Amino acid sequence: MRRIVVAGAGQAGLVLALGLQRHGYAVTVVTDRDAETIRDGRLISNQCVFHPALTRERALGINFWDGEAPEILGASFGLAGDSPEPAVSWQARFDHPAQSVDQRVKVSAWLTAFAERGGEVRIGKVTPDGLEEYAREFDLVLVAAGRGPQFDALFSRDDARSPHREPQRTIGIMYLVSGRDEPLPVYPGLTFGLSQAGELFGLPIQSVRGPVFGLGFFGVPGGPMDVWDGVTGLDEHFELAMTLLRGQFPWVEESLAGARPSGPLDVLRGRVLPIVRDPVGTLPSGAKVLAMGDAAVTNDPIAGQGANMAAHAAAVYERRILDHGDRPFDEAFLRGTFAEYWEKARHATRLSNDLLAPPPDHVLATLEAAQTAPEVARRFANIFSDPVDYARWLTDEDTALAYLASKGA
Ligand SMILES: Cc1cc2nc3c(=O)[nH]c(=O)nc-3n(C[C@H](O)[C@H](O)[C@H](O)COP(=O)(O)OP(=O)(O)OC[C@H]3O[C@@H](n4cnc5c(N)ncnc54)[C@H](O)[C@@H]3O)c2cc1C
Numbered sequence: 507m508r509r510i511v512v513a514g515a516g517q518a519g520l521v522l523a524l525g526l527q528r529h530g531y532a533v534t535v536v537t538d539r540d541a542e543t544i545r546d547g548r549l550i551s552n553q554c555v556f557h558p559a560l561t562r563e564r565a566l567g568i569n570f571w572d573g574e575a576p577e578i579l580g581a582s583f584g585l586a587g588d589s590p591e592p593a594v595s596w597q598a599r600f601d602h603p604a605q606s607v608d609q610r611v612k613v614s615a616w617l618t619a620f621a622e623r624g625g626e627v628r629i630g631k632v633t634p635d636g637l638e639e640y641a642r643e644f645d646l647v648l649v650a651a652g653r654g655p656q657f658d659a660l661f662s663r664d665d666a667r668s669p670h671r672e673p674q675r676t677i678g679i680m681y682l683v684s685g686r687d688e689p690l691p692v693y694p695g696l697t698f699g700l701s702q703a704g705e706l707f708g709l710p711i712q713s714v715r716g717p718v719f720g721l722g723f724f725g726v727p728g729g730p731m732d733v734w735d736g737v738t739g740l741d742e743h744f745e746l747a748m749t750l751l752r753g754q755f756p757w758v759e760e761s762l763a764g765a766r767p768s769g770p771l772d773v774l775r776g777r778v779l780p781i782v783r784d785p786v787g788t789l790p791s792g793a794k795v796l797a798m799g800d801a802a803v804t805n806d807p808i809a810g811q812g813a814n815m816a817a818h819a820a821a822v823y824e825r826r827i828l829d830h831g832d833r834p835f836d837e838a839f840l841r842g843t844f845a846e847y848w849e850k851a852r853h854a855t856r857l858s859n860d861l862l863a864p865p866p867d868h869v870l871a872t873l874e875a876a877q878t879a880p881e882v883a884r885r886f887a888n889i890f891s892d893p894v895d896y897a898r899w900l901t902d903e904d905t906a907l908a909y910l911a912s913k914g915a
Contacts, residue, residue, distance in 0.1 A: 511644040513632040517813045518799025519650030520616040521820035538631040541614035549774045550609040554810040556891030557602035559817035575712035577603035581887035582693040586701035590756040596876045598883035608713035641793035646835040653800040660787035673777030674862040676725045678734040681718040681772035682765040699755040704731040706755045718768045734775040780806045785844040796840040805858035822847040853893040868906040875915035
């Protein structure tokens with residue numbers, strides 16, 4: 507039986523490990539934090555997970571929150587204008603509900619399930635040097651240790667696929683609960699606000715503290731929403747969030763009246779550098795290791811693609827490993843595996859990068875048309891679960907305008 511090690515226990519590494527385990531593989535997961543530490547720790551993400559990734563989780567029997575987590579039924583879009591009301595607004599249902607389960611809940615439960623199902627968990631921080639030992643012990647070494655520079659030297663930047671050298675948004679996220687007896691009257695889906703200063707992204711979440719509303723702001727650096735540097739306290743974050751809400755997205759304010767922070771650890775501030783890497787790393791011995799998830803491709807979270815593409819990577823990598831049988835996991839296998847994943851993931855990266863730029867006229871025209879043409883709104887809302895459709899439709903001005911004309915918009 508092939509021995510496989512996965513370094514990192516997030517959406518990418520654990521979904522793959524749990525999938526391979528089901529097929530009888532001896533999988534080892536190495537992670538720097540045990541389940542309890544993850545669960546008791548700081549907020550990780552906003553993790554809106556769409557139907558394709560949820561389908562995968564259901565197939566693996568790790569959909570522990572169906573029926574408990576609020577269903578995310580659609581998208582509510584608003585474009586900021588000159589008045590308190592949005593200049594453009596519409597709502598549309600997703601073809602299938604999405605879900606957001608706090609990654610602290612999800613990842614800690616999956617790590618526990620993996621161990622209970624017989625998987626080996628080693629607690630420890632994997633270093634680039636330490637990978638050498640794993641390469642000797644295992645037939646295949648996968649690095650799923652998330653974003654950031656820790657493996658920069660191993661997985662070099664792919665310049666052709668990485669248009670940005672700097673983070674494009676300053677991000678401030680917090681979880682809110684109702685301060686009153688009744689729940690917050692929020693939209694039961696994704697609330698997406700767009701202003702010249704940046705974006706608002708809000709959604710109902712099943713968190714470590716039960717149901718919460720995740721409120722995230724994505725500010726253009728140097729602009730009026732670039733406010734998070736130097737903020738340390740929960741109250742200060744909350745005040746700033748409410749100020750941004752009033753100033754940039756006033757039509758959302760009413761639904762959050764009476765909201766209060768859910769807890770001191772339910773807050774996150776920072777920046778994400780979008781980057782695509784060469785996914786195959788060569789260790790000093792010559793052994794090859796393969797990156798997956800954010801360790802291979804990190805998108806700005808603006809389009810909510812990272813966890814979804816991590817799940818997609820897990821599905822593709824699992825099938826490739828199964829199909830490969832007893833043959834050696836050589837460089838051709840590693841590159842072919844990433845290439846198959848990238849075939850879809852590139853569209854998620856394109857969507858994420860495009861949303862970081864001011865919308866071109868044909869996208870603005872589409873958003874406007876969605877107000878009166880429900881079919882346009884529905885199609886737009888669903889690109890987040892199917893970024894391939896975004897590429898088919900909205901990346902080309904002529905195609906986008908022809909589509910609008912065909913819908914009488
Ligand atoms: C603010 C914000 C909002 C987001 N919203 C969404 C969204 O709505 N939808 C969406 O799809 N995505 C979203 N994302 C992105 C999503 O969270 C990530 O893309 C996803 O978690 C990546 O999964 P991963 O398994 O690759 O990495 P991670 O989730 O980062 O997991 C990596 C794991 O490896 C462990 N680890 C790290 N270093 C080491 C080491 N050296 N040795 C051992 N273990 C290590 C970590 O503890 C962690 O458990 C958001 C991200 C942020 C920051």
